[in-house]
Amino acid sequence: MFKNMAQKKNKEFDKKNMSKDAYKISLIYAFFGGMWILFSDTILGYLLPNMEKYKYFQTIKGWFYVLVTTLLVYILIKRRVKLWNALIFLESELSYQKKLNENIIAEAPSIIITWDDDGRILSINPFGEKITGYSQDELVDGPGWPILISKEQDSKFQEIYQDIKKSDNALNYDGAIITKSGKTIDILWSSKILDSESDKGDNIYVSIGTNIEERKRYEEKIRLMAYYDPLTGLPNRFMFEQEIARRIKEEDSAFTIAYMDIDNFKNINDSLGHQAGDVFLRYFVESIIKKVEDKTFVARLGGDEFAILFNSSCHEDIMEEVGKLLSYINRIWTYQNRQFYISMSVGVVIYPEHGKDTSDLLKNADIAMYGAKREGKNRVLFYKDDLREENTKLANMINYIQEGIEQEQFYLEYQPQYRLSNKELTGMEALLRWQHPKEGYISPAEFIPIAERTGQIYRLERLVLKKALEQKMLWEKQGFTDIELAINLSTKTLTSNINFSEWEQILDSYSVDYSKIVIEITETADILNVDSVITRLSNLKKKGIKIALDDFGTGYASLNYLTKFPIDIIKLDKSFINAITKEGVDTLLIKNVLRLAYELKFNVIAEGIETKEQMQYLINYHCDLGQGYLLSKPLSEYKLLRLLENENT
Numbered sequence: 333m334f335k336n337m338a339q340k341k342n343k344e345f346d347k348k349n350m351s352k353d354a355y356k357i358s359l360i361y362a363f364f365g366g367m368w369i370l371f372s373d374t375i376l377g378y379l380l381p382n383m384e385k386y387k388y389f390q391t392i393k394g395w396f397y398v399l400v401t402t403l404l405v406y407i408l409i410k411r412r413v414k415l416w417n418a419l420i421f422l423e424s425e426l427s428y429q430k431k432l433n434e435n436i437i438a439e440a441p442s443i444i445i446t447w448d449d450d451g452r453i454l455s456i457n458p459f460g461e462k463i464t465g466y467s468q469d470e471l472v473d474g475p476g477w478p479i480l481i482s483k484e485q486d487s488k489f490q491e492i493y494q495d496i497k498k499s500d501n502a503l504n505y506d507g508a509i510i511t512k513s514g515k516t517i518d519i520l521w522s523s524k525i526l527d528s529e530s531d532k533g534d535n536i537y538v539s540i541g542t543n544i545e546e547r548k549r550y551e552e553k554i555r556l557m558a559y560y561d562p563l564t565g566l567p568n569r570f571m572f573e574q575e576i577a578r579r580i581k582e583e584d585s586a587f588t589i590a591y592m593d594i595d596n597f598k599n600i601n602d603s604l605g606h607q608a609g610d611v612f613l614r615y616f617v618e619s620i621i622k623k624v625e626d627k628t629f630v631a632r633l634g635g636d637e638f639a640i641l642f643n644s645s646c647h648e649d650i651m652e653e654v655g656k657l658l659s660y661i662n663r664i665w666t667y668q669n670r671q672f673y674i675s676m677s678v679g680v681v682i683y684p685e686h687g688k689d690t691s692d693l694l695k696n697a698d699i700a701m702y703g704a705k706r707e708g709k710n711r712v713l714f715y716k717d718d719l720r721e722e723n724t725k726l727a728n729m730i731n732y733i734q735e736g737i738e739q740e741q742f743y744l745e746y747q748p749q750y751r752l753s754n755k756e757l758t759g760m761e762a763l764l765r766w767q768h769p770k771e772g773y774i775s776p777a778e779f780i781p782i783a784e785r786t787g788q789i790y791r792l793e794r795l796v797l798k799k800a801l802e803q804k805m806l807w808e809k810q811g812f813t814d815i816e817l818a819i820n821l822s823t824k825t826l827t828s829n830i831n832f833s834e835w836e837q838i839l840d841s842y843s844v845d846y847s848k849i850v851i852e853i854t855e856t857a858d859i860l861n862v863d864s865v866i867t868r869l870s871n872l873k874k875k876g877i878k879i880a881l882d883d884f885g886t887g888y889a890s891l892n893y894l895t896k897f898p899i900d901i902i903k904l905d906k907s908f909i910n911a912i913t914k915e916g917v918d919t920l921l922i923k924n925v926l927r928l929a930y931e932l933k934f935n936v937i938a939e940g941i942e943t944k945e946q947m948q949y950l951i952n953y954h955c956d957l958g959q960g961y962l963l964s965k966p967l968s969e970y971k972l973l974r975l976l977e978n979e980n981t
Contacts, residue, residue, distance in 0.1 A: 443541035452476040465512030572631035586645035591697035610689025675710035716804035745966035759816030801842040818850040846876040
């Protein structure tokens with residue numbers, strides 16, 4: 333279309349210029365010739381009255397006329413030729429530019445469409461034909477834009493059309509087109525009014541469109557990454573927080589957040605690997621989705637933490653809903669012939685009762701969830717203000733422990749162990765103690781469980797091992813070589829590859845009599861990789877170290893431990909010793925445990941002996957060793973040294 337318009341205008345321009353130039357040259361020549369004829373003879377006759385001279389100069393006048401007119405014609409033609417050459421060059425340049433523009437339009441990776449006020453399509457470039465699937469003839473002869481846009485977009489098209497007429501252009505607006513095959517493609521358009529080619533003065537428009545399908549896909553991908561969890565497909569924390577903020581802005585809004593954490597999820601990752609953990613998380617999410625209503629907002633906040641946004645704020649309704657979910661989740665999950673019991677701890681907050689903004693609501697829900705874990709896991713706990721106080725105390729304790737490690741506030745005491753029949757000192761147990769500069773003495777029962785939860789237990793146990801072995805080396809130099817030293821080892825360290833390796837390196841760095849070292853482990857359900865633990869305990873025994881099973885009878889699988897683990901010593905828990913003064917099931921258990929240990933040739937150490945009656949009972953049933961306040965309280969290094977010196981005298 334634009335090529336025809338340009339060619340037509342160029343031809344008209346050439347014809348007009350050629351006619352004008354010919355007319356000007358002719359007019360100049362006629363004027364000069366006429367003036368020469370009129371005035372040259374008159375002037376010559378006046379100057380030369382002699383006929384002979386007149387004829388002679390008449391001839392010269394003729395030649396002069398020829399010379400002047402020739403020169404004049406030459407000048408006029410030269411100027412026109414020069415102008416003509418310039419026009420030829422200009423036309424050549426215009427032709428080149430025209431071809432360049434045509435090539436650009438033809439090869440441009442954009443849709444270029446010209447159209448009129450009636451929406452009829454006047455032209456489309458090859459790329460546009462490729463994208464739409466229509467040829468130029470089909471579009472020019474067709475109904476125009478309606479063939480490319482849906483009826484739903486017709487009103488939007490009319491609005492843009494009016495904007496173009498008003499502002500002369502419309503830049504960067506989205507407008508999908510429908511291809512010949514029926515596919516919808518997102519296009520980014522820019523449109524502008526061109527000069528009219530009609531006598532009526534109607535506008536001609538050009539619209540240039542870029543295919544933004546790929547960009548849209550990237551935008552959607554980025555949106556999913558920003559708002560959704562890639563593993564489960566659930567909304568992530570960012571989107572969950574935005575949803576809470578949106579609901580808070582609603583008038584008279586009330587809703588409930590259930591903050592969930594999977595109990596002991598770490599066991600799955602540690603025993604089967606993170607791939608199995610991912611499989612479990614997807615299974616867990618599927619289980620939740622099955623039990624909640626479609627309108628309920630479920631999100632993964634990170635790791636093994638999830639949240640549900642309920643529309644209700646009724647305490648009883650929420651308790652019933654979450655209780656049902658908890659009952660449904662409590663089941664055995666099987667993976668690669670391994671079984672895991674699933675449970676979760678849930679903290680619940682209600683808006684606006686438990687927080688006025690997103691931050692407070694999530695913080696309080698998290699506090700309630702950890703409160704549920706502290707109360708034994710697998711339960712639901714609604715937020716209360718005293719939970720925040722407990723959480724503050726917990727945070728303070730964590731900080732105190734860290735400061736205590738760095739400032740060397742921890743120290744060891746040693747509780748003597750005796751042969752009950754003759755009160756002979758046979759060994760001692762190293763016990764960790766803490767004297768805080770402000771809080772005073774803090775019981776191990778307060779800080780050990782917290783240290784195990786935060787991982788600070790690893791540093792504490794390395795500290796205990798170093799101090800105990802240093803003391804053992806000193807005693808051996810002082811001649812006290814027959815005394816056994818018992819050192820506690822948590823399941824956390826025992827089951828951790830890195831931390832057990834570091835603990836073992838410390839053990840190997842001290843030159844002591846390993847046959848007089850006893851490592852005490854505690855019964856627990858957290859030992860999942862039993863084979864690995866057996867290997868580690870066996871390696872300790874190869875050094876000559878004895879293994880004691882601490883708190884026997886209070887754990888989860890006492891007999892299973894005795895049969896699987898390389899145990900040398902059983903330490904009978906204080907709770908059983910306390911029951912000796914009563915007649916009943918507990919005393920019967922003690923008798924059977926002592927008989928079993930005697931027959932299996934395990935040494936038994938009774939903990940927490942406080943009365944003579946308890947000690948005599950234990951002696952009667954073949955319990956040779958014991959410790960407790962009746963025999964001796966835990967002693968400082970100095971007091972223990974005095975005790976050792978007295979024993980040798």
